[in-house]
Amino acid sequence: MSEQVLRLGLPKGSLQESTFQLFKRAGFNISVRSRSYFPSIDDPEIEVILMRAQEIPRYVNEGVLDAGLSGLDWILENEADVVEVADLTYSKQTTNPIRVIIAVAENSNIHSVQDLQGKRIATELVRLTRNYLAKNNVTANVEFSYGATEVKVPHLVDAIVDITETGSSLRANKLKIIDTILVSTTRLHANKQAWENPFIREKLKNLAVLLEGALRADSKVGLKMNLPKGKLEDVLAILPAMKHPTVAQLINSDWLAVEVVLPEKQVRDLIPALRNAGAQDIIEYPLNKVIP
Template sequence: MQKKLRLGLPKGSLQESTFQLFKRAGFNISVRSRSYFPSIDDPEIEVVLMRAQEIPRYVNEGVLDAGLSGLDWILENEADVVEVANLAYSKQTNNPIRVVLAVSEYSDIQTVKDLEGKRIATELVRLTRNYLKKNGVTASVEFSYGATEVKVPHLVDAIVDLTETGSSLRANKLKVIDTLLESTTRLHANKQAWDDPFKKEKLQNLAVLLLGALRADSKVGLKMNLPKDKLDDILTILPAMKHPTVSQLINSDWLALETILDEKQVRDLIPSLRRAGAQDIIEYPLNKVIP
């Protein structure tokens, strides 16, 4: 019987960005409507879709060999797992998710100390209670089943919630008074799977490809031709990950140059390269960057 790695992937808001990341890493995942068992074009991986909040618990208990979920949910589940890779991506951006303490913008509450005897709503109950304990504050912490932002100030005094851009908090007239945690998605495994040579190698290979896809996400390749006597001028304005590759064109006084750089630099850089003597400039996307 063929060995397989049973991998939990997040269903819901993070699902689409996770599938896109896997595609850039070389894995095609397809899922039928309402199915929790997508197909993946790797016979050695079995994918299970479930809520990100639950994945660390099932990994910790050995139901899953490994999974992708945020550090916030790993800590909330108090999961004793092996971190394989820190994958800095989220629903909308590649920035960390923040776990924040927020109150009404009209509230007199200024710090966590002002929450003594107050009521807090959150999905992250354990994380919040540990935070209050660390700060020597006694408050009522209740589980929120959703729409947490709208509960302040009429139902609770404060919330602990996840935010990526802060737009939902601002829309509900809330202000952040503290950040409990910055969280990114983690590829994590249970210890039994990590001790299995096949599963460990599979996870390490997966981590290399996923991290390579993330590195490539904000970078592009740039190729160009240039006269030999313009090389120094172009090198002075050309950023690169390391050193650009320069090769001689056959039977010519021209060179070919290739480099990798941040996509956001290209818009302003190409006109400067053109003025410096570069020609035949080609910009191309990248799938993976493996250092």
């Protein structure tokens, strides 16, 4: 067993549960006691440290961590000069990217970034916001927000720059989006010096393959079925597939076995159609990873 260890920072807080679930589907079991920042993982070559996603890129950049998972928004906010290993499109509630947006009150007369000239803006993403304003030749008072940013409009500030996944919190606080600064996804990123270490580079590349495979399997299932040879063309005509279905001859029989991977949302309507086309013994099963 290698004596080297990959020091990996994982996000604590809102992204923690979805990250742990992703690792589980990738084949890694992570367990953590309440209030602990050092979970156990069933891989002796990985040491996991939990911390806020906002801080992970800074510690990766400084070499305290070899690698970490955090959003592109926080990598840019920390101005971290790191190696991007993998783009992992998942977030707290969905498998969609999040957006960094500018929002104002629904009845505000602020309609564009130019209208923010001289205004007060609250955000956790201070550098990102100032850089965005500078690119648009706008000068505004950007202040750091310690939380509950949505409720500060319009009584405390004129606008906010915040992260949204579904937009539900913005709607609940009667806010409207006037611009999107950034579309951000979770990135597996590495310290540049650590990346030159063959052990760490290989470990991260393998980890990326497994995590990407787990994400690729999201919302997909496998279908198996048997059918008479004479029904093959009818079944193939209605059967979608990632590439081509697998077709095998059953031993000592005129029947075939067909297997395919497809989006789960298609299965409800597809199974009755397959049954009507002559397929039998249809089995649907979940997937953990899909590796192309």
